Amino acid sequence: MGNVFLIAEQKDGNIKRVSLEILSELNRQGVTTTAVVPGFGDLAKVTESLVKHGAAKVVVLEHEVLNEYTTEAYAKALHTYLVGQNPSVIITGATSHGKDFLPRLAAKFGAGIAADCVSFQFSGERVSVRKPIYAGKCSKIVDFTTGPAVFSVRPNVLATQEANKSGTVEKVAANPGTVRAKVMSTVASQVKKVELTEADIIISGGRSLKSADNFKILNDCAATVGAAVGASRAAVDAGYAPHDMQVGQTGKTVSPKLYIACGISGAIQHLAGMRTSKVIVAINKDPEAPIFQKTDYGIVGDLFEVVPLLTEELKKLKSQS
Amino acid sequence: MTIIVLIKQVPDTETKVRITADKKGIETNDIKWVINPYDEFAIEEGLKTKERLKEGTVTVVTVGPARTVEALRTAVAMGADNAIHVKEEGTLDTYLVSKALAEVCKKENGQIIFTGKQAIDDDQAATFAYVAELLDYPSATVIVKCDISADKTKATLEQEADSGAKNIIETSLPAVIGVNKGINTPRYASLPGIMKAKKKEIKTYTLNDLGLGAETARAIDSDYQLPPERAAGKKLSGDIPTQVKELVRLLREEAKVI
Numbered sequence: 229m230g231n232v233f234l235i236a237e238q239k240d241g242n243i244k245r246v247s248l249e250i251l252s253e254l255n256r257q258g259v260t261t262t263a264v265v266p267g268f269g270d271l272a273k274v275t276e277s278l279v280k281h282g283a284a285k286v287v288v289l290e291h292e293v294l295n296e297y298t299t300e301a302y303a304k305a306l307h308t309y310l311v312g313q314n315p316s317v318i319i320t321g322a323t324s325h326g327k328d329f330l331p332r333l334a335a336k337f338g339a340g341i342a343a344d345c346v347s348f349q350f351s352g353e354r355v356s357v358r359k360p361i362y363a364g365k366c367s368k369i370v371d372f373t374t375g376p377a378v379f380s381v382r383p384n385v386l387a388t389q390e391a392n393k394s395g396t397v398e399k400v401a402a403n404p405g406t407v408r409a410k411v412m413s414t415v416a417s418q419v420k421k422v423e424l425t426e427a428d429i430i431i432s433g434g435r436s437l438k439s440a441d442n443f444k445i446l447n448d449c450a451a452t453v454g455a456a457v458g459a460s461r462a463a464v465d466a467g468y469a470p471h472d473m474q475v476g477q478t479g480k481t482v483s484p485k486l487y488i489a490c491g492i493s494g495a496i497q498h499l500a501g502m503r504t505s506k507v508i509v510a511i512n513k514d515p516e517a518p519i520f521q522k523t524d525y526g527i528v529g530d531l532f533e534v535v536p537l538l539t540e541e542l543k544k545l546k547s548q549s
Numbered sequence: 550m551t552i553i554v555l556i557k558q559v560p561d562t563e564t565k566v567r568i569t570a571d572k573k574g575i576e577t578n579d580i581k582w583v584i585n586p587y588d589e590f591a592i593e594e595g596l597k598t599k600e601r602l603k604e605g606t607v608t609v610v611t612v613g614p615a616r617t618v619e620a621l622r623t624a625v626a627m628g629a630d631n632a633i634h635v636k637e638e639g640t641l642d643t644y645l646v647s648k649a650l651a652e653v654c655k656k657e658n659g660q661i662i663f664t665g666k667q668a669i670d671d672d673q674a675a676t677f678a679y680v681a682e683l684l685d686y687p688s689a690t691v692i693v694k695c696d697i698s699a700d701k702t703k704a705t706l707e708q709e710a711d712s713g714a715k716n717i718i719e720t721s722l723p724a725v726i727g728v729n730k731g732i733n734t735p736r737y738a739s740l741p742g743i744m745k746a747k748k749k750e751i752k753t754y755t756l757n758d759l760g761l762g763a764e765t766a767r768a769i770d771s772d773y774q775l776p777p778e779r780a781a782g783k784k785l786s787g788d789i790p791t792q793v794k795e796l797v798r799l800l801r802e803e804a805k806v807i
Contacts, residue, residue, distance in 0.1 A: 340767030417713030
């Protein structure tokens with residue numbers, strides 16, 4: 229099946245889980261994979277977990293410039309290395325970085341690209357991917373005519389699984405080229421937030437929250453279980469939450485294990501963004517709200533009464549375990 | 550200074566998707582076509598940039614079948630100076646669209662290229678960077694603030710990063726900038742704008758005109774499917790404290806997600 233490469237992603241020496249998810253699936257399909265990880269410094273933990281999850285070979289693309297992510301340096305360093313390896317397939321996680329550098333890398337190869345896929349299937353020399361479109365209102369298969377096939381895979385969709393195999397680790401001095409778009413500084417959020425697209429649990433609020441301040445009750449509840457807090461478009465448009473919290477067709481598409489929708493009626497464009505969540509809970513005053521058609525568990529009630537009680541119950545659960 | 554805005558025409562977000570019999574696309578009969586919402590922010594940012602710089606032109610470009618000219622006319626009605634249509638009725642993918650857009654950007658000598666961070670139909674979020682690479686320009690996406698320096702050689706950008714963080718990015722120009730919701734509030738088309746747009750001559754190219762006659766899409770779609778319907782679950786009963794206790798028990802013991 230030619231030369232298959234996973235571009236693994238790490239931050240501060242910790243591997244991103246989606247890299248291991250993709251690698252585990254490749255291993256399940258019997259695909260021999262080289263994991264390429266750009267970075268600098270002590271990456272022993274990263275290379276070890278890549279081998280453990282089935283990488284036949286791990287290549288560390290090493291350069292000081294790659295310590296911090298920039299689009300141009302990642303694309304350039306990866307292309308310089310990969311072009312000599314005759315790649316037939318290049319895969320990465322559909323994280324914010326993955327989605328950013330992969331099209332540039334694909335363009336360097338003049339390759340077709342499919343972003344944010346939920347499954348892939350190797351058969352002989354070919355790979356087909358399935359990719360949701362219209363924020364998940366439907367999905368399609370994408371095949372690639374001339375190689376390499378380049379695609380990214382959505383986090384939280386594939387299961388991780390350790391492989392009982394050995395692999396080699398190699399360091400290669402990378403060529404990051406010249407970076408013209410430089411990150412000068414980063415301002416962290418005042419509240420410590422869990423990234424929506426990678427969260428296991430999400431608690432979202434709609435316009436019924438009535439104000440930005442009231443999102444505090446969702447934040448309190450989220451804090452008990454390490455959840456991320458999301459919002460509907462109506463809440464964002466009303467100015468109750470910033471756009472980076474928006475779930476739906478004009479926001480983020482998420483697939484957590486548990487999605488709790490509070491005071492969200494369930495507009496088609498919101499449902500599209502969260503329908504692949506494993507378990508969906510709705511809390512809504514209106515028993516006729518369309519959201520109840522899509523939920524596993526529903527509570528008909530005022531979120532201002534229900535959510536604080538839920539926070540208390542979750543706290544109790546935490547203290548028991 | 551030439552400001553270029555790359556736009557796409559997409560089905561409105563309220564569209565209920567139905568799949569064609571051959572499963573190679575969606576039924577387009579009853580669709581209301583709109584400018585991709587993120588591209589509307591890009592158009593507005595183009596117009597605002599021109600106003601701040603007090604010079605330059607804003608040129609909107611799209612690639613697609615005959616109907617997509619309407620998206621260009623809407624952009625002209627909002628205030629764009631020029632519009633270019635790469636007319637193509639055949640199969641398109643990120644590769645082919647980016648090739649065409651990059652050729653137009655070269656012809657027009659675009660110095661700042663704005664586009665939406667993604668289109669809400671195929672959710673690829675790839676065109677901005679693909680075009681940038683073909684032009685060998687720097688790129689940055691998910692941008693919520695854009696300041697062009699007085700000498701017009703660089704831009705300072707605010708990028709939404711993971712977990713609510715923001716990156717401040719400085720880039721040389723020319724560059725391709727993918728904008729996010731929140732960067733501005735797109736203006737409505739004015740009545741004189743709409744009149745102007747009706748009469749506006751739109752420059753049209755074919756792929757052949759751009760030297761891309763022999764090129765074809767490299768990612769081919771098939772087997773469109775609707776997601777499985779979620780069965781409606783159970784509404785809990787009892788007073789609210791009882792329901793909440795029951796919910797936590799079910800999430801723990803039945804669904805095993807907490």
